[in-house]
Amino acid sequence: xxxxxxxxxxxxxxxxxxxxxxxxxxxxxxxxxxxxxxxxxxxxxxxxxxxxxxxxxxxxxxxxxxxxxxxxxxxxxxxxxxxxxxxxxxxxxxxxxxxxxxxxxxxxxxxxxxxxxxxxxxxxxxxxxxxxxxxxxxxxxxxxxxxxxxxxxxxxxxxxxxxxxxxxxxxxxxxxxxxxxxxxxxxxxxxxxxxxxxxxxxxxxxxxxxxxxxxxxxxxxxxxxxxxxxxxxxxxxxxxxxxxxxxxxxxxxxxxxxxxxxxxxxxxxxxxxxxxxxxxxxxxxxxxxxxxxxxxxxxxxxxxxxxxxxxxxxxxxxxxxx
Numbered sequence: 001x002x003x004x005x006x007x008x009x010x011x012x013x014x015x016x017x018x019x020x021x022x023x024x025x026x027x028x029x030x031x032x033x034x035x036x037x038x039x040x041x042x043x044x045x046x047x048x049x050x051x052x053x054x055x056x057x058x059x060x061x062x063x064x065x066x067x068x069x070x071x072x073x074x075x076x077x078x079x080x081x082x083x084x085x086x087x088x089x090x091x092x093x094x095x096x097x098x099x100x101x102x103x104x105x106x107x108x109x110x111x112x113x114x115x116x117x118x119x120x121x122x123x124x125x126x127x128x129x130x131x132x133x134x135x136x137x138x139x140x141x142x143x144x145x146x147x148x149x150x151x152x153x154x155x156x157x158x159x160x161x162x163x164x165x166x167x168x169x170x171x172x173x174x175x176x177x178x179x180x181x182x183x184x185x186x187x188x189x190x191x192x193x194x195x196x197x198x199x200x201x202x203x204x205x206x207x208x209x210x211x212x213x214x215x216x217x218x219x220x221x222x223x224x225x226x227x228x229x230x231x232x233x234x235x236x237x238x239x240x241x242x243x244x245x246x247x248x249x250x251x252x253x254x255x256x257x258x259x260x261x262x263x264x265x266x267x268x269x270x271x272x273x274x275x276x277x278x279x280x281x282x283x284x285x286x287x288x289x290x291x292x293x294x295x296x297x298x299x300x301x302x303x304x305x306x307x308x309x310x311x312x313x314x315x316x317x318x319x320x321x322x
Contacts, residue, residue, distance in 0.1 A: 008056045010063050012045040013071075020070045021063070028081045032062065035085045062088035065096055074100060079303055083117060086300065105149040108203035113149050119301035120146060127261060130293040132254065134239075134282065135263045137297025140308045143263040144237050148197035150261070151233035155215065160257065161231040162214065165194040166250075168221045168241045191218050194237055221246055230255030239264035240279040241271055247278030267315075 012018050022029040022042070033040050038051030038059045047063065049056050066084060070076065087093045095118060104124055105113040115121045120142055126133045127150045135143040151163045195218065198207045210216045221242065236242070236250055239262045247262075254260055264279040271277060286292050299312040 004052075005050055006053050006056050008049040008060050010047040010049070010060065010067075012047065012067070015045065017067070017070060018042070018045060020076060021066055023076070023078070023081070028076065028078065031078070031081050032059065032085060035089070058088050058091075061093055065093045068097060069100060072100075079116065083300075104146070105153045105201065107201055108206065113201075115146070116142070116303045117297075117301040119295075119297045120303075123295045123297060124150065126293040126295050127259070130291065131258070132251065132260045132292045133262070134279075134292070134294045135261060135297065136266060136279070136283075136294065137301060138265055138267065138299060138312045140302040140312075141297035142301070142303050143265075143297060144193050144235070145197045145200075147235045147237075147261040147263055148194065149201060151235060152198070152201040154233045154259070160233045160259070162229075162233075163216045164224075164229055164232050164234040165191070165198075165216070165218045165237070166221045166224055166235070167191055167194065167237045168239075168246060191220075194218055194235070221250060224250055224253050227253055228255045229253050229258055231257040232259075234258060234260045236260070236262045237264075239282075240266050240269045240277050242278030243271070244276055244278045244281040247282050251282075 012021070023031075029040065029042070036051070036055055036059050038049050038055040040059070041048040041050070049059055051059075062084060065088070066076065066081070069080075074080075084093055084096050087096055099116070099118065099121060100114055102121065103112045103114055107113060115124055119137075123133075123135050123143070124146060127147065135147065137143055148165070151160075151165075154160045155163055195207070198216065198218075202210065207216065211218070221236065232255070234253070239247065241264075242250070250262075251260065262279070262282070266277065266280055266283075269277045269280075283294060287294060299316065302308050302312060
């Protein structure tokens with residue numbers, strides 16, 4: 001066994017670059033250190049790596065990719081560091097450069113929207129190529145947000161004439177009848193994630209104007225019955241809480257020139273005990289239809305706080321142990 005230690009030096013161009021790379025209070029640097037056996041020493045604008053040749057290659061390449069992103073103007077986050085570290089350990093860190101170079105939309109504040117994981121890229125690619133796409137995965141993987149980004153981009157580019165966003169109004173431990181307000185006010189909390197994504201992309205004022213003009217419709221799933229939706233980008237969110245009958249009703253609303261995206265997390269079903277999930281049934285019934293696409297996102301695609309990923313891992317492990 002070769003225990004020979006090697007040394008590798010990395011030159012940074014400025015203290016500002018070091019701050020972007022190391023993170024506040026060196027938080028990013030500590031995360032990288034925890035993932036490797038190599039020793040990392042920093043001094044002014046120099047990084048010195050000490051360890052086995054294999055470890056130095058992995059960490060050195062990780063720093064190269066992160067510095068390339070910083071020099072291209074990207075503001076790194078904790079999530080970027082965690083994901084880049086994992087890719088570097090797999091020898092695929094270069095894929096991050098290609099990922100972050102793909103712009104899929106622009107927010108109302110001119111912020112460029114990009115996919116953050118390989119799973120998200122696969123999901124976006126599926127939405128571009130297929131008329132019906134199922135995005136299935138845990139909380140925080142960007143299922144709803146990316147679908148709304150694609151819908152808004154399609155509307156801006158005149159690929160569709162209307163966006164339709166819907167969700168089943170399932171009572172998860174709380175009765176709608178006891179909530180204050182009229183029907184719309186009772187239902188709005190269930191649709192909040194859809195509104196939030198719209199506001200990010202278009203701004204509150206523009207969303208209100210487009211809803212008044214009928215360019216955007218946000219409604220409970222029950223409102224879809226009996227309609228045919230043409231030239232529309234239609235998103236069904238929280239689809240795990242549909243019944244099989246509701247899912248069939250929704251999917252058969254597809255008209256010419258339209259796209260449908262169905263999002264859900266099969267592990268978070270709030271339906272009454274004994275009721276089958278329309279999302280789970282659709283996987284069983286429709287998986288052999290070639291023009292439909294099922295995309296599965298995993299805990300590695302979580303783009304929220306790093307603790308969310310650990311919570312999902314813990315629950316998945318617990319289910320395996322039962």
